[in-house]
Amino acid sequence: MIKLGQQIENKFLEAVNNKSGNNVLDCYQCGKCVGTCPVSDFMDYPPREIMQMIKLGLKDETYMANSMWFCLTCAACSGRCPREINIPYVMESIRHLAIEENEYSDSGKVKQIMKFHEIFIDMVKRYGRNYELRMMAEFNIRTRNLFKDMHLAPKALLKGKIPLGVKKVKSTKAIQRMFKMAEKLEKTQ
């Protein structure tokens, strides 16, 4: 049972609104986002329910959901939202808030997705862009599933979908400087 009315203010809603630059109260629960979302079937709460949970200030339940981790930020939902809410921004905001407050689901899938994000950022830090082959290898090693999707590799390689090497950007040092600046900014905030 959800208990409401103990607090007048909805701090969670305020935090999400501030971070995402949207007003979640705009949502009138039509569900168009859910029908649009290519991965809503895999989420434990589809986007519409996440919006309602934020409206009700259900912080813990929202953080524990896997929805924002499954969100691909493809923005099909926001392209169709009649209230013009940028739902991917809202999802991104919840991801950030959950990490900031160190409160998120410890399910295997969520862990894998978070690892994927980490490796991706690592690739960008190193090369200035994604190095698909290494990314795949690292992901498979770090998730301890060496042969995952291996059967697709020959075909993909033949078609040139997975380049064997990586072409670094002109100045990886500049990229690294950017990351450092961003980290600094984060700390000062």
Next chain:
Amino acid sequence: MARVGVFVCFCGANIGDFVDIPAVVEETKKIKDVKYAIEYKYVCSDPGQQMIRDTIVDHRLTSIVVAACSPRMHEKTFRKALSDAGMNPYLLEVANIREHASWVHQKDKEAATEKSCDLIRMAVAKSIANEQLHEISVPVTKRALVIGGGIAGIQAALDIADARIPVTLVEKSPSIGGRMAQLDETFPTLDCSQCILTPRMVDVASHPYIELLPYSEVTELDGYVGNYKAKIKKKASFVNFDTCTGCGTCWQKCPVKVPNEFNMGVDKRKAIYSPFPQAVPNKPVIDAEHCTMLIKGKCGVCAKVCEKGSIDYEMKDEMIEREIGAVVVATGFDLWDPKPYEEYGVGRFKDVITSLEFERMVSANGPTGGVPVRPSDGNVPKNVVFIKCVGSRDEAKGIEYCSKVCCMYTAKHAILLHHKVHDSHAYVFYMDIRAAGKGYEEFVKRAQVETGATYLRGRVSKIYKKGDKLMVIGEDAQIGQVVEVEADMVVLATAIYPYKDNPDLARLLGISYDKYGFLSEAHPKLRPVETAKAGIFLAGCTQAPKDIPDSVAQASATAAKVCALFSGDTMKKDPMIASVNPEFCSGCENCVSVCPYQAIVTEEIPMGHGSEEVRTVSKINEGVCQGCGSCVAICRSMAIDLAGFTDMQIINEIVAI
């Protein structure tokens, strides 16, 4: 010697494709008395009508049969063609071979053709017995009676009076203003209800064409459209309105306290009272049920303090009569009593209140000075739960219909709560949000987004008390989970219910009402302001739940109807009505009881043959009779006949097939 002309219409493909029209015409020509028969593509067209006119003159026809669509469609058109050719328009008969033959027998052309021939034979036979009829002229009394002084009654009275037609406005309570006077602000613009209403109330009081009768009730209505006679009871106010200045000393000094119905019983009024400060007329009345002077003969304080000597304990109810031509009924609504909702603690928990009680609380001139307070301890509530559809759309405990305004006024209440108590939060339990109206959806969005009211989809299941809080349990269907809201106060959006005396009033006026007591309109779409009784019109919530703009629009519509009715000195009326042959009438009065329009009265006529004895016979009021024929069917002595549908005509039709 009858000379009948028959015109058979193809109606394009509508009839032509399914009825063998040339064969029908050939068959028709064989009927005795038919002197002329012809088919035509569209008889209703201009050339078609011209053909009828020319043929009447050329062939010296004595009656006309048009075999075409339903007489509901084009009877008037063809009657006009007859009168243009110098023929009495009532010598026309329409054989409906479209709705009654071609449309219903599309798969069987032979049968449709045969049926068409039969229908024409019947019409020809009937037309031979047609008589020349003439429209009835009825005189009109140009004065309107408006029953109810709420916003609908006020608007109707003002609009009619502005057309320089005298109006008598009857209001049962001491002041006009009605429910709208009780409202604080109005959706969707949040303009102050009193500020927009009171100028209209003052206009009514000062209008030279309006006679305002407050504290009065209509007790009788006789007559018929254009010629009604109304009896009105002016209830004893025990205050002489001519000398009273409305100073207010009397009600300040009166020692008797009574629950204040204007404030929904939230506070008390005195036994001598004026309902609210802007009342029109602003004169007090004495509530005879509670005044100790009138009950026990002791007290008399008000008479002692009144400087003008306006108090008169001996005053009696007064009956007055008015001759009027039309009536506008605008008796408004009551709130549905939520008592059956025991699970909401109605009657047990003081802090569960109705929407109108909340409305009075947030009203600036209300009992709490514009701030909502908990009736239990007088504290200002922070968390307020609003429950919509209390009574509405609940077949088990309430009524089936939607009260139409609750979605909007609840959104308004959520906004007003936030305006009056800044650190509050509104929770709204709803089933649907019905915000159809100009600026309405935007208004609901304002409540949800700007005010931040939490809307939860679901009916509240129960409310229980925990300490001094009310725990409200229901489902939020949006996330499919049970929610429990800790609330300081609960406001029930109770349904709109017709004014409780509506059935009595309807019987008195001779109009119909539905199972709830809403007065019935003549046609739900095309005649929404008329009743089945000519000259009686409906405005506002007396007909169905409505908001203020709709009530005002309907009131103005009734004014247009009244003005149209009074546009001439006499009214034209269809002559196809019943008449009694007193020679045959046995005075059984069966016809009186079956007449749906109360058009039949009885009269005493001399027995004849020089006898001094009298006998009772029925008499039909031709102003009221609508020609339905119920009396003709019930009359066992065949004394009643209906012009245009005489027994002879009907028998002719039967014999023809």
